[in-house]
Amino acid sequence: MFESLTQRLSGTMERLRGRGRLTEENIRESLREVRIALLEADVALPVVQALIERIKVRAVGQEVLKSLTPGQALIKIVRDEMTVVMGAQSSELNLNVPAPAVILMAGLQGAGKTTTVGKLAKHLKDKRKKKVMVVSADVYRPAAIEQLRTLAGQVDVMFFESRADQKPEAIVRAAIEDARKSYADVLIVDTAGRLAIDEAMMEEIKALHGAVKPVETLFVVDSMTGQDAAATAKAFGEALPLTGVVLTKTDGDARGGAALSVRYITGKPIKFIGTSEKPEGLDVFHPERVAGRILDMGDVLSLVEQVEQQVDKDKATRLAEKVAKGKKFNLEDMRDQLEQMQGMGGLSGLMDKLPGIGQIPESVKSQVTGKEVPRLVAIINSMTIKERRNPALLNGSRRKRIATGAGVTPADVNRLMKQYQQMEKMMGKLGRGGMKGMMRGMKGMMGGRGGMPF
Numbered sequence: 001m002f003e004s005l006t007q008r009l010s011g012t013m014e015r016l017r018g019r020g021r022l023t024e025e026n027i028r029e030s031l032r033e034v035r036i037a038l039l040e041a042d043v044a045l046p047v048v049q050a051l052i053e054r055i056k057v058r059a060v061g062q063e064v065l066k067s068l069t070p071g072q073a074l075i076k077i078v079r080d081e082m083t084v085v086m087g088a089q090s091s092e093l094n095l096n097v098p099a100p101a102v103i104l105m106a107g108l109q110g111a112g113k114t115t116t117v118g119k120l121a122k123h124l125k126d127k128r129k130k131k132v133m134v135v136s137a138d139v140y141r142p143a144a145i146e147q148l149r150t151l152a153g154q155v156d157v158m159f160f161e162s163r164a165d166q167k168p169e170a171i172v173r174a175a176i177e178d179a180r181k182s183y184a185d186v187l188i189v190d191t192a193g194r195l196a197i198d199e200a201m202m203e204e205i206k207a208l209h210g211a212v213k214p215v216e217t218l219f220v221v222d223s224m225t226g227q228d229a230a231a232t233a234k235a236f237g238e239a240l241p242l243t244g245v246v247l248t249k250t251d252g253d254a255r256g257g258a259a260l261s262v263r264y265i266t267g268k269p270i271k272f273i274g275t276s277e278k279p280e281g282l283d284v285f286h287p288e289r290v291a292g293r294i295l296d297m298g299d300v301l302s303l304v305e306q307v308e309q310q311v312d313k314d315k316a317t318r319l320a321e322k323v324a325k326g327k328k329f330n331l332e333d334m335r336d337q338l339e340q341m342q343g344m345g346g347l348s349g350l351m352d353k354l355p356g357i358g359q360i361p362e363s364v365k366s367q368v369t370g371k372e373v374p375r376l377v378a379i380i381n382s383m384t385i386k387e388r389r390n391p392a393l394l395n396g397s398r399r400k401r402i403a404t405g406a407g408v409t410p411a412d413v414n415r416l417m418k419q420y421q422q423m424e425k426m427m428g429k430l431g432r433g434g435m436k437g438m439m440r441g442m443k444g445m446m447g448g449r450g451g452m453p454f
Contacts, residue, residue, distance in 0.1 A: 006294055009037050027059050027074065034078065042257030044230050047085060047264045054081045079291045085260060086287035091244060091269035093124075097215045100133065100179035100187040102172075104212065105246075106205055106236055107220035109193035112248035114144050116220050116274060117190045118151030119282035120246075123272075125157055126280075130185040133158040135175035137168040137208065138192040148190055155279050158182060168192070168204065169211045176212065189214070202239045209240055216243045218271065221258070223247040229258035230265040237266045244271035247285070259290060329427035331388040334420050335380045338373050375408065379416050382406040391420060 012033045031052055038048045058077045095101040103120070107113045117134055124130040134152050138144040142164045152159035160175040172189055179187040189212070191205055209217060219236045221229045233245055245262050250273045263270055270285040380388060382405035387393050394402075399413045406413075 009034065009294065012037070024060055027056075030074065031056060031059070038257075038260070041260070044257070044261040044265060047230075047261045050264065051081055051085050051260075054084070079288075082260070082291040082294060083288045085264050086290060087263045087269045087285075088287060090284050090286045091271050092284075093216055093271065094243070095124075095128070095130070095186060095215070100176060100184045101216070102176065102212055102214040103186060103188045103216040103218060104209060104214035105188065105190055105218055105220055106240060106242075107193055108222075108232060109141075111193065111220045111222045112274060113193055113220045114138075114147050114151065114190050115277070116246055116248055116272075116282070117148060117188050118155055119274065119279055120272070121152065121157040121186075121188055122155035122279050123282050124186055124188075125155065131158075131183060132186045132188065133160055133175065133179045133182060133184040134188045134190065135160040135171060136162050136190045137171045138190055139164045139166060139168060139171070140192050144190065144192075151279070158184060160187075168208050172208065172212045206239060217241060218244050218246050219268070220246045220248060221262070223250045223258040223273075225258070230261040233262050233266045233268065237268055242266070242268045244269050246270075246272045246274065246282075248274035250274055259285075263287075329424045331380050331383065331391050331420060332385075333427075334423060335377055335388070337423075338377050338380075341373055375406075375412070376416055376419075379403075379406045379408060379413055391417070 012030055034055070035048055035052050038051065039045070043051075055077055058081070059074055093103070105113050105117055105120075114136070121132045121134050125132050134148055134157055136145040136148045139162075145162055145164070149159050158179075160171075160178055162171045162175075168191070175187055175189070189208075191208065192201070217240055219233050219240075219242050221233055223229055225232070229247070233242075236242060245266065245268050247258055247262065247270055250259070259270065259273070262268070270287075272282050273285050275281045275283050379402060382402045383394075387398065387402075394413075394417065396410075399410050399417075403410045403413045
């Protein structure tokens with residue numbers, strides 16, 4: 001998300017960064033570029049106008065012109081005001097009620113409601129240690145009930161059985177009763193969607209809301225619909241007392257206009273964003289971190305959290321102990337590291353959280369397709385255990401055999417071996433010289449001979 005916006009803005013921000021002096025004309029020119037970039041990213045016009053006005057009021061005042069680093073001061077104002085437009089701070093789900101806390105999911109058909117129910121159930125189970133039950137009140141689409149049953153099994157939460165011949169209110173009342181008996185902390189209710197907003201749909205979901213009195217009513221909307229996402233959320237917000245919004249399919253949305261528009265137009269906080277199709281592909285929405293990513297400052301906090309949550313700590317400890325004892329880093333160790341990287345979304349999943357990514361040429365970024373890490377793992381898997389543990393055995397004929405087995409060229413195997421040698425050297429320095437040794441090794445690895453590492 002935000003790739004096109006980040007690309008447009010990063011050039012403007014880079015020009016400002018080193019300026020020792022700014023005039024009102026410089027500021028106006030920069031804001032004109034920011035305005036065009038926002039409109040091209042499909043941000044709603046009222047949001048663009050309000051945002052530019054707020055930035056202008058602060059920027060043309062003493063805050064920037066009298067600053068010792070005016071370029072940096074203006075960038076900070078842009079980031080601060082973008083954060084305010086998106087909601088200032090993250091908004092947690094309110095689950096501090098007698099169990100079960102009922103969460104009602106609303107939205108149009110195709111927005112990804114059912115998938116989001118599964119992801120939210122996993123998030124609450126894993127991150128907030130809640131006992132979760134899910135139920136489908138979508139009696140118009142029997143496949144939705146089956147889909148939710150499958151998802152519940154995948155993320156290991158309770159599923160309440162419902163049928164297409166039942167009334168939605170009766171389903172949810174029975175589910176609440178069952179959740180109480182099962183000591184569930186949270187009940188997530190999937191509701192029927194339509195292809196467009198219609199009166200009958202609104203009346204039905206209003207009646208359902210009145211009957212079950214959920215503690216959270218979340219509107220699920222496809223971010224790829226751009227300005228329409230904000231307009232649809234506004235219509236639902238007028239019909240239902242929404243408590244928040246979930247933006248789905250943000251991994252396919254290069255513009256990001258919905259994220260910048262929804263909060264301002266609806267007045268409702270964005271609580272979560274869907275980042276991939278995987279069950280764990282749901283993130284808490286942090287406006288200040290997202291603003292940093294838009295302005296090419298990266299999102300190191302989210303990256304650190306991701307590493308803490310998804311890295312296998314036992315494997316990491318074993319590798320650290322092995323390196324500390326001076327034992328050789330081998331290809332099995334490298335495969336473990338690659339598989340853990342893939343679990344965090346691969347190179348493409350990590351790239352958008354790194355500062356300065358907007359400055360990397362598109363021709364280089366386009367090389368990152370998401371297939372790099374699986375291809376490297378496939379090459380290592382084509383080796384025998386003996387070869388993985390003793391890479392010195394890999395002569396020309398063995399490399400040719402491995403390439404055939406992995407469906408790649410010998411040149412690909414050679415590239416992998418070069419990367420392995422760099423990693424092995426870095427691990428050796430870490431074993432001998434601690435963190436300083438590793439930093440020297442990393443400098444050597446990144447020593448400016450161009451291109452992506454994969």
